[in-house]
Amino acid sequence: MAPQPTLKQLRYLCAVAQSLHFGKAAKACFVTQSTLSAGINELEHALGAALLERSNKQVLITDIGQKIVARSQHILSDIEALKEDAVKAQAPLSNSVRIGIIPTIAPFILPRVLPSLHQDFPELRLLIREDLSENLANLLLQGELDLLLMALPYPVNNTTSYHLFYDPFVLAYPTGHPIADVKQLRTRDLQGQDILLLEHGHCLRDHALEACKLQSSQLSLAFEATSLHTIVPMVANGVGVSLLPEMAINEGILSGTKNISTKEFSEKGVWREIGLLWRAKSPRDSEYRLLGEYFKNNRPGS
Amino acid sequence: MAPQPTLKQLRYLCAVAQSLHFGKAAKACFVTQSTLSAGINELEHALGAALLERSNKQVLITDIGQKIVARSQHILSDIEALKEDAVKAQAPLSNSVRIGIIPTIAPFILPRVLPSLHQDFPELRLLIREDLSENLANLLLQGELDLLLMALPYPVNNTTSYHLFYDPFVLAYPTGHPIADVKQLRTRDLQGQDILLLEHGHCLRDHALEACKLQSSQLSLAFEATSLHTIVPMVANGVGVSLLPEMAINEGILSGTKNISTKEFSEKGVWREIGLLWRAKSPRDSEYRLLGEYFKNNRPGS
DNA sequence: ACCTACAATCGGTAAAATTAATTTTTTGAT
DNA sequence: ATCAAAAAATTAATTTTACCGATTGTAGGT
Numbered sequence: 001m002a003p004q005p006t007l008k009q010l011r012y013l014c015a016v017a018q019s020l021h022f023g024k025a026a027k028a029c030f031v032t033q034s035t036l037s038a039g040i041n042e043l044e045h046a047l048g049a050a051l052l053e054r055s056n057k058q059v060l061i062t063d064i065g066q067k068i069v070a071r072s073q074h075i076l077s078d079i080e081a082l083k084e085d086a087v088k089a090q091a092p093l094s095n096s097v098r099i100g101i102i103p104t105i106a107p108f109i110l111p112r113v114l115p116s117l118h119q120d121f122p123e124l125r126l127l128i129r130e131d132l133s134e135n136l137a138n139l140l141l142q143g144e145l146d147l148l149l150m151a152l153p154y155p156v157n158n159t160t161s162y163h164l165f166y167d168p169f170v171l172a173y174p175t176g177h178p179i180a181d182v183k184q185l186r187t188r189d190l191q192g193q194d195i196l197l198l199e200h201g202h203c204l205r206d207h208a209l210e211a212c213k214l215q216s217s218q219l220s221l222a223f224e225a226t227s228l229h230t231i232v233p234m235v236a237n238g239v240g241v242s243l244l245p246e247m248a249i250n251e252g253i254l255s256g257t258k259n260i261s262t263k264e265f266s267e268k269g270v271w272r273e274i275g276l277l278w279r280a281k282s283p284r285d286s287e288y289r290l291l292g293e294y295f296k297n298n299r300p301g302s
Numbered sequence: 303m304a305p306q307p308t309l310k311q312l313r314y315l316c317a318v319a320q321s322l323h324f325g326k327a328a329k330a331c332f333v334t335q336s337t338l339s340a341g342i343n344e345l346e347h348a349l350g351a352a353l354l355e356r357s358n359k360q361v362l363i364t365d366i367g368q369k370i371v372a373r374s375q376h377i378l379s380d381i382e383a384l385k386e387d388a389v390k391a392q393a394p395l396s397n398s399v400r401i402g403i404i405p406t407i408a409p410f411i412l413p414r415v416l417p418s419l420h421q422d423f424p425e426l427r428l429l430i431r432e433d434l435s436e437n438l439a440n441l442l443l444q445g446e447l448d449l450l451l452m453a454l455p456y457p458v459n460n461t462t463s464y465h466l467f468y469d470p471f472v473l474a475y476p477t478g479h480p481i482a483d484v485k486q487l488r489t490r491d492l493q494g495q496d497i498l499l500l501e502h503g504h505c506l507r508d509h510a511l512e513a514c515k516l517q518s519s520q521l522s523l524a525f526e527a528t529s530l531h532t533i534v535p536m537v538a539n540g541v542g543v544s545l546l547p548e549m550a551i552n553e554g555i556l557s558g559t560k561n562i563s564t565k566e567f568s569e570k571g572v573w574r575e576i577g578l579l580w581r582a583k584s585p586r587d588s589e590y591r592l593l594g595e596y597f598k599n600n601r602p603g604s
Numbered sequence: 605a606c607c608t609a610c611a612a613t614c615g616g617t618a619a620a621a622t623t624a625a626t627t628t629t630t631t632g633a634t
Numbered sequence: 635a636t637c638a639a640a641a642a643a644t645t646a647a648t649t650t651t652a653c654c655g656a657t658t659g660t661a662g663g664t
Contacts, residue, residue, distance in 0.1 A: 004309065004310075004381075005309075005381065005384070005385070006308065006309060007306065007307075007308060007309055008306075008621095021641085022641070022642060022643095023640095023641075023642085031621095031622075031623090032622070032623055032624075033641085033642075033643095034622080034623070034624080034625095034642090034643080034644080034645090035621075035622055035623075037642060037643060037644090038621080038622085038643090038644090039621090041643085047384075047385060047388035048388060048389070048392060049388040049391050049392060050585030050586075053445075053581065053583050053584055053585055054583065054641085054642060054643090055460060055581075055583045055629090055630065055631085055641085055642090056629065056630045056631070056639090056640055056641045056642065057630075057631070057632090057640080057641080058445070059641095059642090060445035060581075061445075062585060062586070063391070063397045063398050063399075063448070063586075064387065064388065064391035064397060067387050067391070068384060068387065068388065071380065071383065071384040071387065072384070074380065075377055075380050075381065075384070078373065078376065078377050078380065079306075079307065079377065081373065082307070082349075082370060082373040082374070082377070083307070083349060085366065085369050085370065085373065086349035086350060086351040086366065086370065087350070089351050089365070089366035089369070090350060090351065095365045095366060096365050143355075143360070143362035143363075146365075157661080157662080158357060158661075158662095279355065279357075279362075281355050281356060281357045282355055283352030283355055283364060284352075284364070310652095323610085324610075324611055324612095325609090325610075325611085333652095333653070333654085334653070334654055334655075335610090335611075335612095336611090336612080336613075336614090336653080336654070336655080336656090337652075337653050337654070339611060339612060339613085340612090340613090340652085340653085341652090343612085356610085356611060356612085357610085357611085357660085357661075358609065358610040358611060358659090358660055358661055358662085359609080359610075359661070359662070360610095361610095361611085459631075459632090460630075460631075582630095583630095605664100606663100606664085607662100607663085607664075608661100608662085608663080608664095609660100609661090609662090609663105610659100610660085610661090611658105611659090611660090612657100612658080612659075612660100613656100613657080613658070613659090614655105614656085614657075614658090615654105615655095615656090615657100616653105616654090616655095617652105617653085617654085618651105618652085618653080618654095619650100619651080619652070619653085620649100620650080620651070620652080621648105621649085621650070621651080622647105622648085622649075622650080623646100623647090623648080623649090624645105624646095624647095624648105625644105625645085625646090625647105626643100626644080626645070626646100627642105627643080627644065627645085628641100628642085628643070628644085629640100629641085629642080629643090630639100630640085630641085630642100631638100631639090631640090631641105632637100632638090632639085632640105633636100633637080633638085633639100634635100634636085634637075634638095
């Protein structure tokens with residue numbers, strides 16, 4: 001196969017086209033005249049066309065040479081633009097981040113974080129996808145998402161996790177429910193209660209059960225909700241009690257709802273851990289940590 | 303200075319972007335995996351950006367990597383277009399030829415040559431400039447013109463000339479003029495005649511004088527014409543005789559004009575030489591010779 | 605615990621780019 | 635015609651780079 005033209009050769013050609021003088025062009029390219037001469041020759045052979053007409057008095061550009069010069073200039077400026085792109089992309093959080101957030105976090109953290117984030121990193125484009133942990137994990141591994149904001153621990157291969165904060169579970173019960181009389185609420189007080197939880201697939205359910213040392217089989221209530229917002233009116237109607245994340249309450253999930261009371265657990269550790277997750281090999285590791293700072297500093301209730 | 307990205311590296315990148323697999327990409331590029339790997343690394347360092355996210359299981363393209371890939375594909379296809387241009391330009395007489403023609407040739411040769419030329423070389427674009435020999439010569443040396451069609455000899459540095467044919471001078475005189483009685487016309491019969499010629503600058507004038515062995519000082523008629531077409535009516539009106547190029551007569555410069563007769567010289571050598579002229583270093587030498595063939599084969603009167 | 609698949613890395617060698625010096629070519633001037 | 639000047643081409647030696655084959659390291663699957 002014929003040798004390919006190189007960018008260096010195109011640079012030499014354009015330099016000659018500018019000065020119409022091999023010696024000057026060589027200087028402009030920081031090479032010796034012989035190097036430039038050889039480069040031009042290579043290009044002419046690679047293209048199989050005479051681009052320049054040389055004499056000892058003047059250098060002229062041929063018809064086809066002129067066309068090649070024009071194309072070369074275009075290509076070289078495209079290369080510059082490409083390099084420029086790379087430089088611009090260096091600024092942290094200046095590009096798109098495709099983030100996946102589980103449904104029990106997204107509505108309660110985004111309204112608070114997004115505005116300040118946009119202020120500090122106006123170039124950042126957050127592309128948000130809300131889905132269950134399992135689906136998000138798959139998308140992360142497939143490279144469809146860059147970052148997950150979810151409850152930890154959640155096992156995903158080759159990922160790095162970043163702790164943000166703990167989000168306590170708060171008991172929500174119908175006002176006047178007997179449990180209101182318990183002074184120091186402990187997880188064992190939940191035994192035998194009708195506890196409303198989200199349906200399978202929501203990790204909030206699993207984390208709540210684990211935090212309260214309950215087995216799924218202990219739940220007497222067969223009904224399972226599809227979102228926190230539908231649990232609230234059910235509790236208010238006396239269907240049962242529920243475990244709500246504090247961040248949801250802080251963000252006002254109960255506002256406007258009557259007949260619901262809440263009580264915090266007196267024990268430590270009745271919470272879920274909130275964190276970030278990304279592919280361990282991701283070159284944007286440091287950017288994601290930076291983003292983590294923002295979520296930390298702007299957590300609901302802080 | 304940071305090393306420049308090379309086209310080879312961009313090719314490697316695009317290959318990886320296609321297969322998302324270093325080994326396959328390497329094969330597609332006809333290099334080993336280690337070579338490709340090193341190339342991608344160089345590119346990333348040259349740009350200072352992580353373009354790919356590698357693990358032993360999958361290769362993902364980063365956000366910025368995606369942009370660079372898109373630009374690279376664009377650049378690489380531009381390179382192909384450039385090469386394509388060069389190949390197309392290889393076909394002889396497939397590009398522009400900027401030709402300069404003197405006013406005493408152009409109107410009499412172009413109508414005949416252009417049609418057949420266009421038929422055989424439809425890609426050829428003849429850009430014609432009509433001017434005096436001296437001006438054309440300057441333009442040729444400056445590279446503003448590629449080729450001259452003119453009367454020879456005409457001294458121009460560093461040029462190659464190509465003989466086309468001889469164009470005899472024919473005496474034109476008012477019908478009934480005494481010279482009509484001369485049986486064997488010779489140049490010495492012109493002595494003492496009122497001879498109408500073009501003004502200074504037209505080489506036709508000088509060549510006519512030389513061919514007829516006359517001195518400018520021998521001309522009794524002070525008036526000089528600006529074009530052959532203005533000479534004709536003057537001869538018809540009896541102002542004097544003139545020496546017209548045969549090609550002009552063949553192309554019908556006298557048609558429709560009454561009271562003019564013509565007579566050929568009985569001697570050999572009463573002619574001007576018509577030829578092509580180009581810079582000796584021109585790489586299109588062979589194309590110009592080919593073009594010369596056309597002018598030869600389609601000379602006026604042939 | 606082993607095997608597999610993959611990209612990164614290493615060491616050696618072949619190829620190429622680059623330079624400084626020289627040669628050739630051309631051309632204007634004497 | 636000869637000379638001198640200018641400029642690109644060429645040459646030969648050296649440095650640099652590219653490339654390959656083999657090996658290493660890492661994760662995942664069995």
